[in-house]
Amino acid sequence: MMEHILGVPTEQVLSLPSVRLVGDRKVEICNYKGLLSVGEKSICIATRAGNLVLEGNRLEVAHVTKEYVTICGTIRRIYYEDHL
Amino acid sequence: MKILPYCFGYVQIEVRGACPEKWINIAIRRGIQLWDLTRSGNDAFRLCLPLRSYRKNTRSICKKVGCRTRVLQRKGFPFFVRRFKYRKALAISILLACALVGLLSSMVWSVELVPGEGVTRENLLAAEKILGQTGVRPGVFLQTVHTREVASAILQDQKDLSWVLVRRKGTKIYVEMEGGVQTAPEVPSNAPCDLAAPKDFELVKCTVFRGTPLYKVGEIVHRGQVVVSGLEQGLRASAEVEGRTWYTVRVPVQEAVEQIEKTGRSQTRSAFFLFGLKIPLPSKTWLPWCKKDFGANCTKTTEVKYWSFPNGTRLPLGVTYTKEIETKVALRELDGGEALAYARIQGMHLLDEKVPDTAEILSTASSVKRLENGTQVYEITAECLERINMKIVDKL
Structure with missing residues (x-):
């Protein structure tokens, strides 16, 4: 693999989403494309790897910029819509 | 609360339309920061964005997507300042108060002497005097207090102090002192010498360590006479001598003697003091004689009352009461x-x-x-x- 030869992280080379989960309280997602739907129970985020769905309670987009989106609330499930 | 958005101002808006997610995605692509984004209805979102981005981009995004926006709240420093547009006096007062707090916190509020073991009242009085001479008093700026120099000045003046520390803590200056004697290291000398009497005395006790005693107990020794000899033997004479001495005064x-007598007239003058500044207060017992010849023949006693917190911390402000008693010099037989x-x-x-x-x-x-x-x-x-x-x- 090219990324292994160059020593560059895969998500940077392929622009794949990177998800960082802090307990069940917070999720930070880098390399996303856009927000598809935002609700209290679920949030759907478009990425290059597919539509990432977050399910939980009292979900809220705490901060969003071009590079990353931070979601707070009680997170129960994270999955790719197409892969389920 | 985010500090930077607060400084530049931000708005909480509601985006309502058929597809508000589109509005959000376009805003993100244009580099607008969004936060606290929540759904407020089936076709609406509530979110916060910087004031500048709102003014610049909102209208064009709305036209493109077909959404409407409504400002719910305006927050941040620019909006806070705007409140004072028609309240200039209040704004000036706040500024003055901030300046006053800054000024007062850069000044010395009080100077506290912390005596340790062996520190006498005379040491404290002398230290107070030196503090006054070096300009360490309530009301001076903290930056002008050179703690090391003040400490060395006190130590040089007070030979019976072994250690002095001047330190700043907040707006207070603490002067810590320890008693003791600074002894210069003795330079040993082996040069031969005699011990002579510095004054007349009757010899009571003579303990000789080195040398030869020339007088017996009970004999009168006159000033300058050698009591213990060592020079002749090439010794450095050493002895402890106790003697009976006489002191006479005439x-x-x-x-007839000159005596200071009270005339019976007195008054109490009060003054408000803030740091080193004294502001005289009008006194009811203001007598006319004080303006003419007062000051030359009078005795004064001043009582200082500091205002303090319930926990005992003294403030550098209060009231002084100065009682002035008129006196005159009278010759009494x-x-x-x-x-x-x-x-x-x-x-x-x-x-x-x-x-x-x-x-x-x-x-x-x-x-x-x-x-x-x-x-x-x-x-x-x-x-x-x-x-x-x-x-x-x-x-x-």
Whole structure:
């Protein structure tokens, strides 16, 4: 693999989403494309790897910029819509 | 609360339309930061964005997507300041208060002396005097206080202090002191010498460590005479000598003395003080005589009342009450008994100054003598027992 030869992280080379989960309280997602739907129970985020769905309670987009989106609330499930 | 958005101002808006997610995605692509994004209905979102981005981009995004926006709240410093547009006095007051707090927090509020072991009242008074001379007092700027210099000045002046520390803590200056004697290291000398009497005395005890004693106990030694010899044998004489000494003072017996008497007029003046600044307050007992010749003949007592917190912390402000009592100098004639009593008191004062602190007074004797010119004198003689500091004579 090219990324292994160059020593560059895969998500940077392929622009794949990177998800960082802090307990069940917070999720930070880098390399996303856009927000598809935002609700209290679920949030759907478009990425290059597919539509990432977050399910939980009292979900809220705490901060969003071009590079990353931070979601707070009680997170129960994270999955790719197409892969389920 | 985010500090930067607060500084530049931000708005909370509601985006309502058929597809508000589109509005959000376009805003993100244009580099607008969004936060606290929540759904407020089936077709609406509530979110926060910077004021500048809102003014610049909202209208064009709405046109493109077909959404409507409504400002719910305006927050941040620019909106806070706008409140004072028609309240200039309030704004100026706030600014002045901030400036005052800044000014007061950069000043010395109080100077506290922290005496340690062996520190006497005289040490504290002397330290206070030096603090005054070096300009360390309430009201001066903290930056102007050079703690090390002040500490060394106190230490140099007070030889019976072993350690002084001046430190700043908040707006207070603490001066910590420890007693003790700074002893210079003794330079050993082996040069031969004799020990001579510095004054006349009767030898009571002589403990010789080196050398030969030349007088016996009970003999009178006169000033300058060698008591312990060492030069001839090539020794450095060393001895502890105790002797009986006599101190005599003479005071003329006066028939009249100048005395300070109270005229019976007095007044109390009060002043408000803030740091070093004193603001006189109008006094009800303001007498006319104080303006004319007051000051030359008066005694003053000043009482300072600091305002303090319930926990005892003193503030650098309060009220001073100065009681001024008018006095006059009057010549008073003394009768025989009074004149002698007055001379005796004066004599005792003089004797107290003359006798060294280390000496033990064994007895005193007094007599009245008439001199050749006819004046009467009161003579007091004190017989003392003291350790004699012998004079070193190292040359023949």
